[in-house]
Amino acid sequence: MPTPPPGPWPYLLDEARAYPSPHNSQPIVVRVLDAGRAELLYDLERGLPAENFGIPFGQVCAGVYVESLATVAAPHGWSVTAELRDEGLDFDADAHHQPLGTVELTRTAITPQAQADLAAFRRRRTSRRPYRSLPVDPAVLAEAGAIAAAAGHDFGHTDRRELVDRIVRINQETLFDDLRNDAVHAEILAWLRTSDRAAEATRDGLSARTLLLPGPLLGFAMRHRGMWDLPLAGPLLRRIYLNTMRGVRELGWLTGPFASPLDHVEAGRVFLRIWLAFTRAGVYLHPFGTVITNPRSHAAFTDAAGIDAQGADTEADGEADGERMAWMLFRYGHSAEPPRALRRELSEMLLDRDGVTPWDR
Structure with missing residues (x-):
């Protein structure tokens, strides 16, 4: 069994992996350097290069991850300082993982706001359910x-x-x-x-x-994209989607x-x-x-x-x-509580100094 990361990293990173990402692709991986520092990297195979803004939103995702880590760290008495590179992602690079920068933990006071934010982070999820016609405060x-x-x-x-x-x-x-x-x-x-x-x-x-959406219908309709333009099937699919x-x-x-x-x-x-x-x-x-x-x-x-x-x-x-x-x-x-999207295990999001997950050895 591999040795777990030192310091508070195991429980902080385990909770931070609930961060939202485009297509739930979960592209951020972490290499722990010591008890107070870690390197963030972007898994290029989990990016969305076909999108017009695939590179910028890869970096937006990195920002979401950093803020997620800061949110889960604060109620445990840690602040997160990030030093990220001002360089765009390169989806044509030979390397599997592209460095984003580093994060560092320092001790801080625990506040009620930090605890409220962590509670919200744990409840947070995307709702694609129908919304009630109730105005937001x-x-x-x-x-x-x-x-x-x-x-x-x-x-x-x-x-x-x-x-x-x-x-x-x-x-x-x-x-x-x-x-x-x-x-x-x-x-x-x-x-x-x-x-x-x-x-x-x-x-x-x-x-x-x-x-x-019904799984079989979703898969068939997405694989046979021409159906969306057919006179009868197209309006039906659009109505189900809407x-x-x-x-x-x-x-x-x-x-x-x-x-x-x-x-x-x-x-x-x-x-x-x-x-x-x-x-x-x-x-x-x-x-x-x-x-x-x-x-x-x-x-x-x-x-x-x-x-x-x-x-x-x-x-x-x-x-x-x-x-x-x-x-x-x-x-x-406002909507009914939506289902929670699954997340990969923490072991799949960690890298050792050789660029592989310790659990893959």
Whole structure:
């Protein structure tokens, strides 16, 4: 049996692996250096290179992971300092794992806020269930706006029925558009888990259970993408897919610096803080990631929401500085408790100094 990592790493990393990631791909791996330091790396085989923003959102995912680690460490009396590289991911690199930077633990006081954040992190999950037509408390939206503003980002939101319906339709059409892209279609298929057995075997990916769709139908429809355009089958499939979008009353988006790798990392940290603020208030989120990564859909969304091409809210400040972008879109609201997506074991997320998991030796 391999020796476990030193210091507090075993229980911190074990809890942090519940972090959310695109397609539940779980690409972040860790090499523990000593009791207080660890190196973060990105597993290139778990990235999404076919997506238009595959590289930036790989780094957003790194930011989400760092914030997740900081969230689980604080109630145990540890603060996390991250020194990440300001370099983009290279999906064509020969190396399997690409270094992201290091994190360091230092002692800190335990606060009630830290304990509340950990409780929210443990409850947090994506809800694709139908949402109830119940408005979210404006105080929750104000807190989200304050969190975004503290990091130089803007939190936009709407409950205007016409605009909500228009953006939901854009999200719907994005799936059909992406299925026509051979590379993106192949990538989606690689991450689909159409049965509980398949999901349990890999403990990653997009399971039919969390997507709230019948596994056999999901697998058949995704493999035979031409069906979505057929006169009879197409409308039926679209109706089944849209059934989970019932009750969407409000949408939110984030606009801010999104020009450099460190911008992307900070965006990920901001997003998780906002997600936890919603979770503390009993509000669920469902990111519409493909609307951002699909250029046609992103343009349609920003046009509908009154956001200019670079991302600055035209109603808020009139013009963009060329480095800001609307980089996140999500629905939020109240729903029944959704199923929890599975996570890989911690042993699969650790590397030794030779670049392999100690359990593989």
